[in-house]
Amino acid sequence: MASTDGTPMINRQWLLARRPRGRLQLADFAYRAGPYEPPPLGEGEILLRNRLFRFSPAMRGWMKTTAQNVAPMAVGEPVLGNTTAEVIASRAPAYPVGAIVSTLASWQDYQVIDPAAAAIPPRIKPVDVTLHDFEGVFGTNSLTAYFGLLRIGEPRPGDTVLVSGAAGSTGSVAAQIARICGCRVIGLAGGPEKCAWLRDVCGLDAAIDYKNEDVGERLAALCPDGIQVFFDNVGGRLLDIAIDHMARFGRIVLCGQIASYDDGDALAPGPRNMMRVVYWRLRLQGFIVFDFIDAVPEALADLRRWHADGRLVHRSELVVGFKRLPESFLRIFDGSSRGTLLLEAD
């Protein structure tokens, strides 16, 4: 097989060059490119061309030997990541040539996958959604926010909802869905620009700049009657503080633990005030979006309606150029990215 104009296919790859320690560095990645001859497809397999790459903090955890949920990334292999890809050859009738799918793939131009063996089946892009929105406002992060908040957090109108990582791809959607549900919403974010965006554009009732404000003091002032739902992307210190301000029977949605991701194999300190968890009858619950796969169509219908009528805003940033994958990924850990960070292959 060759490209349509007869020239040989070239597969570019970014490999995990070594097991990262602590904060990620460019030297943790290695670039390689070479001619590509796709292997003959087995029954049910499809050949993908990755078009759009999405970065998520969870990928940092997949690089650790202690990775959970997925097998740890192997040194010398392409970096595991979420992509939107075009099906360019297929022996799976559900995924015909030309279909655009969102899937767990890796940092390379071409790869063969077996959709039936995937932990989560690749999701096909509807024709009336742009590539960008498909991985952005209607992407996995938004679905994660939707199911985590509604199914695990169980917010009720009038509840006070706190969201950490609130200016991020998942957090900003969770916060806005809480607002749409009639909750009072407070966001935790780093820096005045993100906080202003949460208040002025996303319509949150308040935002706390955890880098420059005393989170405990502000929560005490803002939530004298406690927090009913905490949607937590961060863990560590912020989780500990939030527990002290939860209301009785409060629900804590454990979506992620960014505080632990970029920290070698070490784990951030766990929440110490477990006595309050007992006596305040709090519930801490982890989840992953895959658990709600059957309900994705109804979730997307809600997200599309809210987005269309202007109640759900989303911001994302698009970088162009396959070569820029590692440098772009590093940005989600230094707080400089805004919303969903996407990279389009050139």
Add this chain to the structure above:
Amino acid sequence: MASTDGTPMINRQWLLARRPRGRLQLADFAYRAGPYEPPPLGEGEILLRNRLFRFSPAMRGWMKTTAQNVAPMAVGEPVLGNTTAEVIASRAPAYPVGAIVSTLASWQDYQVIDPAAAAIPPRIKPVDVTLHDFEGVFGTNSLTAYFGLLRIGEPRPGDTVLVSGAAGSTGSVAAQIARICGCRVIGLAGGPEKCAWLRDVCGLDAAIDYKNEDVGERLAALCPDGIQVFFDNVGGRLLDIAIDHMARFGRIVLCGQIASYDDGDALAPGPRNMMRVVYWRLRLQGFIVFDFIDAVPEALADLRRWHADGRLVHRSELVVGFKRLPESFLRIFDGSSRGTLLLEAD
């Protein structure tokens, strides 16, 4: 008012002499006795004579300035504790003179309470239950085990259930209810005698002596497919280890945190592996028995049936003598007590 033979009433009391630091000591308590003239009862109030005192680790937490759920005990006041008491004067029709009630009271012979203002209404002893069983096998600890396991843990037949503090008053009942529900049950207890009792008398599938065995290694060997329900009375290190061995969608019932009670105002380290909580979709949930007050009759009916047909055993130890309250209370922290520790006033 005087006692029936006309002699003046004497009220004996054990007071909290000072704010305890670290491990409790006898010097934390002070004895006082003197003539007692009951105040005129207000509408709805009752006068109690405390007959039987029950000790629980939670009382240690109530002595801290950081007490949760109850107001911290005041220095110079009688020690707060659970008792079974006789109503000896009443202006509350639901609690007539002669009724025997289990209630939150304090370490003294006499006291006036307002049942309607109590966080949990005093519970009246059925005539066909002994005083001892009323505070023991059918007492608050057993109800705590019942509701915590069934309502928060939601065990299913075939589940593997782990219980910490398994030889204790609450833990032993939780473990046996799990067994009655058709679960495979593993207990954590300190020392070979307690472990043998759990296996041989309570019918547990296995018991781990956390003082002398490597808990992580034994859990790995006993539960290769993970633990579905962990009923945790202890917290701290054991909770951290248990999280590493939970099955996906496992439920952790946070009943108590004995690891933190006897430790000044410090808190035991919290669980660090929150990433596993997220990815394994674990649920950690606190509760207190008061939340299920409406369902107490059905719980007692189950407990009485299981006890009558020999499926639920209970052990308790009875000490006699009001003067021995502090020394007996200290025993529940050194591991020397067995099951529910009760003290009968002389």
